[in-house]
Amino acid sequence: MVDEDAGWLGIDLGTQSVRVLLVTADGTVLGSGSAPLTGRRDGARHEQSPPRWWAALCTASRAALGSAPPGLPVGGLAMCGTSGTVLLTDGSGRPVSPALMYDDGRAKAQAARAREAGLVVQDTWALPKAMWLVGEYGGTALRLTHQPDLMVCRLTGQPPPADSSHALKTGYDLEGERWPEAALAELRLPDDLFPTVVRPGTRLGEVCQAAADATGIPAGTPVLAGMTDGCAAQIASGALRPGSWNSVLGTTLVLKGAARDPVRDPTGVVYNHRAPDGTWLPGGASSVGAGALAAHVPDADPAAMDERARAFEPSGALAYPLVSPGERFPFRAPEATPFVLGEPADDADLWAALLQGVGFAERLCLDYLHHLGAPLDGPLTFTGGGARSPYWNQLRADILGRPARVPEQTEPALGMAALAAYGTSGAGALADVAARMVRVRTVVEPRPGRTATFAEPYARLVDALRDRGWLPGPVAAHAHSRLSRDTSAS
Structure with a gap:
């Protein structure tokens, strides 16, 4: 049972x-x-300084605990990180390289080599980055470390096992629950480079006294293995029963669902995380997202721009708003670049085109999942920073032609709190623990007739992506066949 008196x-x-x-x-x-x-x-480069993560964690945790009721016990903690973000550390867990972020694109050649070795990986996944890092910072006794691993090391005082969720993009075989040793040997990667791996929710240790002094988290607090940010947001949405889906709209767009069996995709565009109970969480991460808004319309007031965008439904322009070059989902196209077709009437029309473009990409993701046979008949939930916009939520529901739930709390951190509670309880199902924590603020219903309004520009965008050679023809044809149907239809 989950401790009702703990935080x-x-x-x-x-x-x-x-x-x-x-x-x-x-x-x-x-x-x-x-x-x-x-x-x-800088171009394909996207790095962060790992020591800054710790400083930020200390500041954020002290703020969170500062308003807690006196004497409240902390039952446990878990954390998520950006999927595919990795660095190298030495034997004691100290960084020896910068962190290559989730969308760093410098390891294309290494990704091609990994695919030649029989591994299904995308160019920005962690395994190609590991190969790149070894080439740049090669030495002895190096350890590949995922973003949360480094912070867990600081919290507990010792390098931890990796969780299988973050290890997925490093090549870990979730079905066999092992590293692909033969393929990794073919790639000539050091035997001791890869950490041991445990399932999410596994106890990794306790907060040590030095970390307690720095963070304000009580010494002895259990530290549980976490999951990637997309999976964390999925837990926070409550979308853990088969057929349920969570669409996380932040800097980029991530869709995560629940299924009894893995959703097979030989291209690797859709991949499957594994829940702590062994069920499957298929999904994918796009490079389209809210990050494109600031890039195109800097210093804008989002609420004011949303209000002005209402006059442009549909927009006079058509956008595919990639945040950075290269697309990962709903198709793999490393050469893809953002584009805007047509001339927006003004900045409000451009804003509308960007909002709608994200919605069209979201629809294409769901159409592609349907093409693969994924179950889509459960509830859809919107989370992420984009879900704070009531107008964008309504627009997306209209484009998708289906209702969407919006929880009161959309933070991935909530999902990690639920995972910590589940992992320390030793009983029950994660779906049940999450259902108690998740509070739905509203359900957004599509407005009558609006889905049809957006069908024509969506079809044009599908064709533009196909004509550029990025979207496979069969996927484009499947999307066209579903123009008159909502995205939950079987």
Whole structure:
């Protein structure tokens, strides 16, 4: 049973900040804190300084715990990180390289070599980056470390096993629960480079006294293995029963669902995480997202721009708003670049085109999942920073032609609090623990007739992606066949 009198800490190591929530078993948020992060972007390069993660975590955790009721026990903590973010550490867990972030694109050649060795990986996944890092910082006694692994090491005082969720993009075989040793040997990677791996929710250790002094988290607090940020947001959405899906709209767009069996995709565009109970969480991560808004319309007031965008449904322009070059889902196209077709009437029309373009990409993701045979008949939930916009939520529901739930708390950190509660309880199902914590704020229904309004520009975008050679013809044809249907239809 989950301790009803304890608080549970969820930590989210994001792209732009570290966020921490202190949550009760029934979902009451007792405290929250955040601290900003910065990185270095230069073409295909996207790096962050790992020591800054720790400094931000200390600031955010102290803020979250500062408003907690006196004497409240902290039952445990878990944390998520950006999927595919890795670095090299020495034997004691000290960084010896910068962190290559989730969308760093410098390891294309290494990804091609990994695919030649029989591994299904994308160019920005962690395994190609590991190969690149070894080439740049090669030496002895190096350890590949995922973003949360480094923070767990600081919390517990010793290098931990990796969780299988973060290890997925490093080549870990979730079905066999092992590293692909033959393929890794063919790639001539050091035998001791890869950590041992455990399932999410496994106890990794306790907060040591030095970490307690720095973070304010009580010494002895259990530290549980976490999951990637997309999976964390999925837990926070409650989308853990087969057929349920969570769409996480932040800097980029991530879709995660639940299924009894893995969703097979030989291209590797859709991949499957494994839940702590052994069920499957298929999904994918796009390079389209809200990060494109600031790039195209800097210094904008989002609420004011949303209001002005209502006049442009549909927009006079058509956008595929990639945040960075290269697309990963709903198709793999490393050469893809953002584009805007047509001339927007003004900045509000451009804003509308960007909002709609993300919605069209989201629809294409669901159409592709349907093409693969994924179950889509359960509820859809919107989370992430984009879900704070009521207008964008309504627009997306209209484009998708289906209702969407919006929880009160959309932070991935909530999902990690639920995972911590589940992992320390030793009983029950994660879906049940999450259902108690998740509170639905509203259900957004598509407006009558609006889905048809957006069908024509969506079809044009599908054709534009196909004509550029990025979207396979059969996938484009499947999307066209579903123009008159909502995205939950079988």
